[in-house]
Amino acid sequence: MQQLAVDLGERTYPIYIGPGLLAQPELYERHRGSGQILVVTNDCVAPLYLDRIVAALGEPETLVLPDGEAEKTLARTEQVLDRLLRAGFGRDGTLVALGGGVIGDLAGFAAAIYQRGIDFIQVPTTLLAQVDSSVGGKTGVNHPLGKNMIGAFHQPRAVIADTDVLATLPDRELSAGLAEIIKYGLIRDRGFLEWLETHMDGLRARKPALLTEAIARSCRNKAEVVAADEREGGVRALLNLGHTFGHAIEAGLGYGEWLHGEAVGAGMCMAADMSVRLGWLGEDDRARAVHLIERAGLPTRPPRGLTPEHMRALMARDKKVVAGQLRLVLLRALGEAVVTGDFSPDTLSRTLVGNARAE
Ligand SMILES: NC(=O)c1ccc[n+]([C@@H]2O[C@H](COP(=O)([O-])OP(=O)(O)OC[C@H]3O[C@@H](n4cnc5c(N)ncnc54)[C@H](O)[C@@H]3O)[C@@H](O)[C@H]2O)c1
Numbered sequence: 001m002q003q004l005a006v007d008l009g010e011r012t013y014p015i016y017i018g019p020g021l022l023a024q025p026e027l028y029e030r031h032r033g034s035g036q037i038l039v040v041t042n043d044c045v046a047p048l049y050l051d052r053i054v055a056a057l058g059e060p061e062t063l064v065l066p067d068g069e070a071e072k073t074l075a076r077t078e079q080v081l082d083r084l085l086r087a088g089f090g091r092d093g094t095l096v097a098l099g100g101g102v103i104g105d106l107a108g109f110a111a112a113i114y115q116r117g118i119d120f121i122q123v124p125t126t127l128l129a130q131v132d133s134s135v136g137g138k139t140g141v142n143h144p145l146g147k148n149m150i151g152a153f154h155q156p157r158a159v160i161a162d163t164d165v166l167a168t169l170p171d172r173e174l175s176a177g178l179a180e181i182i183k184y185g186l187i188r189d190r191g192f193l194e195w196l197e198t199h200m201d202g203l204r205a206r207k208p209a210l211l212t213e214a215i216a217r218s219c220r221n222k223a224e225v226v227a228a229d230e231r232e233g234g235v236r237a238l239l240n241l242g243h244t245f246g247h248a249i250e251a252g253l254g255y256g257e258w259l260h261g262e263a264v265g266a267g268m269c270m271a272a273d274m275s276v277r278l279g280w281l282g283e284d285d286r287a288r289a290v291h292l293i294e295r296a297g298l299p300t301r302p303p304r305g306l307t308p309e310h311m312r313a314l315m316a317r318d319k320k321v322v323a324g325q326l327r328l329v330l331l332r333a334l335g336e337a338v339v340t341g342d343f344s345p346d347t348l349s350r351t352l353v354g355n356a357r358a359e
Pocket residue numbers: 042044045048067068069072099100101102103105125126127128129132133134135136137138139148165166167168169170173176177180259260261
C-alpha cells in the first residue's frame with residue numbers, strides 16, 4: 001500500500017492506494033466519526049462492491065442512487081439528506097462515498113451541508129476518481145445551465161483507493177481517467193508527461209504497477225496544488241486545464257453523452273490549439289499533446305452539433321470569470337500552464353471555429 005497526504009494543517013488527510021483496501025475495516029475505523037455510517041453508491045457499483053464495504057463496516061446504512069452524470073443533481077442530494085435525517089444521523093455521523101466522481105461529488109456535497117457539515121470518506125472506484133475527484137474537497141452538483149454550479153469545499157477525512165476495483169471498469173471509463181492524468185503532466189509535471197508517453201500502451205493494457213504509479217503520481221500532483229491553494233484563489237485553477245471548453249461540451253450535450261474525461265480530453269486539445277494561436281506554445285508541442293490524448297483513447301475535438309456560438313455562450317458562465325472577463329488555462333510550454341484573460345475575443349472565436357467538426 002502507498003500512502004500520501006493532503007497537507008492542510010489540522011485537516012490533513014491520507015490517501016491510501018493499493019489492492020484490497022476496500023475491505024480493510026481498520027482504514028475506516030481510523031477515520032470515521034463516532035456515530036452512524038451511511039454508504040452512498042449507485043446501481044452500477046452496488047452489485048460489484050457494496051457487500052465488501054458493508055462487511056468491512058459492520059452494519060452501515062446504505063443508499064443506492066441511479067447511475068449517471070445526469071443524476072448529479074440537487075434533487076438526488078436531497079435524497080441523501082432525507083435519508084440521513086430519517087435515520088437520525090447527528091453531527092457525529094460519517095458518510096462514505098463508494099463510486100466514481102459523480103457519487104463522490106454528490107455525497108461529498110451532502111456531507112458538506114448536512115447539519116452544516118459531517119465527516120466523509122472517499123472510496124473512489126473509477127480511475128478518474130482515484131486520480132482526481134476524490135482528492136481536494138471540491139464537492140457539488142450540476143445545473144442544467146452549468147457544470148458543478150452548486151457546491152461547497154469540504155475535505156474528506158481519508159481517501160481509500162482500492163486498485164483492484166479498476167478491473168471491472170469499462171475501457172471508455174479508463175480512458176476518461178487518463179485525461180485527468182495527462183492534465184497533471186501538461187500543467188506542471190513534464191517528467192510525468194514523458195513517463196506517460198513511454199507507458200501509455202501499458203496503462204491502457206492495465207498493467208497494475210503502471211496504474212498504481214500513475215495514480216500515486218497524479219495524487220501527489222493534486223495534493224501539492226490543493227495544499228498550496230485549497231479554495232482556488234490562484235494556482236488551483238490550473239487543474240482546470242481544458243475544463244472551460246470541456247464543461248461547455250458536457251452542459252451543451254445535456255450531461256452524460258460524453259464522459260467528463262472525454263470532454264476534458266477535447267478541451268485540452270482546444271486549449272493547446274489556442275496557446276499556439278497566441279504564439280505561446282510551439283506547433284510541435286501542441287501536436288505532441290494531442291497525440292498523447294489520442295493514444296489515451298480520447299476525442300481531440302468537440303462533438304458535432306455543438307456550434308461555436310453555443311460553446312461560447314456556455315463558456316461565459318465559467319466559474320473562473322472575473323468582472324465579466326473569461327479566463328482560461330492555457331499552456332506556455334509542455335509542463336507549464338497559466339490562467340489568463342490575456343487574449344482577444346477573436347482568438348477564442350477562431351479557436352472554436354477552427355476546432356468545430358463539419359456537420
Ligand atoms: N471534485 C473534483 O475535483 C472532480 C474532479 C474531476 C471530476 N469530477 C467529476 O467527476 C465526475 C466524473 O467522474 P467519473 O469519471 O468517475 O464518472 P462516474 O462517477 O459517472 O463513473 C463512471 C461510470 O463507471 C461506473 N463505475 C464506477 N466504478 C466502477 C467500477 N469499479 N467498475 C465498473 N464500473 C464502475 C459508474 O457507475 C459510472 O457508470 C464528473 O461529474 C466530474 O465533474 C470532480
